[in-house]
Amino acid sequence: MPIELTRRDALSALTAAGITSTAGCAGFSDRTADASPMETLVGVADVLYPSEVEVTEEFIETFMFGRITDKEVYRERLTAGIETLNELATNEFGSAFLGLAPDERVSLFEETALRSGDSVHDGGDIEQVNYHILDELLFAFYASPKGGELVGNPNPRGFPGGFGYNPGVTQ
Amino acid sequence: MNETQSGEAQSSENLDRTPVEDADVCVVGAGPAGALLSYSLAKRGHDVVILEAGPRFDMEHRVDRMKLQIHPDRGVNEVWDMGGERDAYSMSGEQDWPLNKRRVKGVGGTSLHWGSVTPRLREKDFEMESRFGVGKDWPISYEDLQPYYARAEQEVGIAGPDNAPHQPPREEGYPMDPLPNSASDDLFAEAAEALDIDVQSMPMAINTGKYDRNQCQGYGTCEHVCPSGAKYTAEVHVEKAEAEGATVLTQTPVQRFEHGPDGEEVTGAVYKTPDGNTHTQEADVFVAAAGAFETPRLLLLSESDQYPDGLANSSGTVGRYFMQHEGALVIGIVPNQETYQGAYGPVVSSGIQQFYEGTAERGGANIMLLNTSDPSLAERAIDSSGFGDDLLETVNLYGNSIGTLNSVEMLPREDNRITLDRSKTDNHGNPVPDVQVEAGEFSEKGTEKAIQVGKDLIEEMGGNVAFVQGTTTDSDEFIEDIKGGYHPMGGTRMGTDPDDSVVDPNLQTHDLDNLYISGGGVFVTGGAANPTLTIMALSLKAADNIHGSLAG
Ligand SMILES: Cc1cc2nc3c(=O)[nH]c(=O)nc-3n(C[C@H](O)[C@H](O)[C@H](O)COP(=O)(O)OP(=O)(O)OC[C@H]3O[C@@H](n4cnc5c(N)ncnc54)[C@H](O)[C@@H]3O)c2cc1C
């Protein structure tokens, strides 16, 4: 029987691990330009995550920002990354990322080096988006009980869901 | 101040790194060997100073280091900032190891990186020559080391089975109950029963609750970083030593030892600091605990007019009889069987010790059953270029894998050795270590046996063997994980005869009265047990002797 981890369980796991004391109020929802970085992240996660998942700000606050240590440094990377993303969107479809229709968002991923290009922490603009935004979002999801459960693993590596999981496999 | 790969800043300039006055003991290296010895001596009132080449890593950034490990494009060496000129090396023999993925420089040493599998050696390991006519007997027996094993297990906090078969005699139980079985342990155990093979819990240095550090939280990334601190690292005993008054000077690579005019004693350890200065630490006793790759190099770099072949090397054996455990990996797919890899937490919880004994022709094998025989979900996701539902499908391709990882005995050979490569220098202009290793038939036969056991088990459970590598694979084809270097041993071996060994049974060098060596380098033969618990036991034994000599 798979363990159903609630958000509270997840938070307490991350807090017990000493890696998030302020999850849920990390302040990444501040409005900066037209849209908040968080809104853009939710939009990007919608493309990255499986369609059956409904992405929430809360999820990203908990599972992504909960495991980012240097939040100030990350905020700068995020701002730069979102700028790159908006430039790409504007070049392809004439609008910032959040202004794109769902199928345009998918096309943007298909037609640029987002995901398919290299992912380098100090690389070129798109390489940095891949590393600091897309890979972080994927880590947040596939190293969380929510992502893990979709493939039968409620405690994927990278998530501190306790030790000893064994649902019983032998007769 | 440099920002490192993990984002952790190494602020180094403003620490006081001047030598400690009136030190009793100077320990070079803050890995398990140096840490336990330092604590054991500091606790008894001796003034200990530890010189450590690497930095002190903070706990806060472990989660970033864990993410480096999971990221498919980041190398294992990046997890703990290894590499570059500081860590340059050569490999000129048959085997080519990625050395900077096999060691860590910093407080805790390579135990920051380790898997925390902690079996003891067996009685026969100390008597390979008299029992099988191969290798060489140790000058001490299992019984001599037994009380120190018990102390090391208590200090470190080992979860292990008290009454399992194929274990050497125990005087008391393990400090903690063994880890529970994982799903793959159960699958192996069921198949093993049909084949008359015993699957048993593996002793692991992981806190399941009793010890004064976080309890295991199931990140499943123990090797190469445990973000919770549940996995033992030697940081624990470095900090305990500091609490007892020891001083740790980080980022102070020792360049050489200096000796007095009569050549009987070491007088100082010459070290560099990040600001470019050179200092000399004086002490009554010196302990080289710089790991089995760097300790022989340090002795060779300490050559002098009196000792042109290096310090403590009158036997000519410094660097020789170097060993590792030959590795082998067997991965299988069990159709329609979810194996829950990566969901359990610790990378290993059980093993097979039945083939540990080996024969005169074939090395013994310590078979570890993997709980993480496939890449993590996040790593697979990031590695793929897909997204959305397609990506989920890619990630979901795994799920039925199972595997064994094997550690197999290799015999000591005179020509397997560490020398100086004088054509290449590190950031301080010192020649780098050159490692030359050839496996030999004894360990090849041992890996064949271990691989066969793994294959039989996987087939017995209805699985298909998907991937096999071991010493018999052409080493050019080795995947990186199987390339060796995990368990370096030998190179400064122990013995009673000063003509063919470097240290005596108390780890004191034959040549210099106040110089000791602690670490895997002193092993005479390697057995098949992961070496670190034995390293710890030996270092506690050496500490007792040093205490006696200082008190007297
Ligand atoms: C990936 C991996 C997994 C492992 N898993 C296991 C396992 O499960 N079980 C097991 O028993 N063993 C395991 N090992 C082996 C284990 O890590 C070593 O046996 C152990 O760390 C050796 O301890 P040590 O103190 O002798 O050396 P180290 O831990 O290597 O420490 C040596 C220290 O000395 C310092 N140093 C070096 N040169 C100098 C110098 N010139 N001046 C000052 N300081 C210096 C280094 O910076 C380092 O901090 C593993 C190793 C690796 C790489």
Ligand code: SF4
């Ligand atoms: S499984 Fe346990 S020991 Fe391993 S990394 Fe996670 S918390 Fe640490």
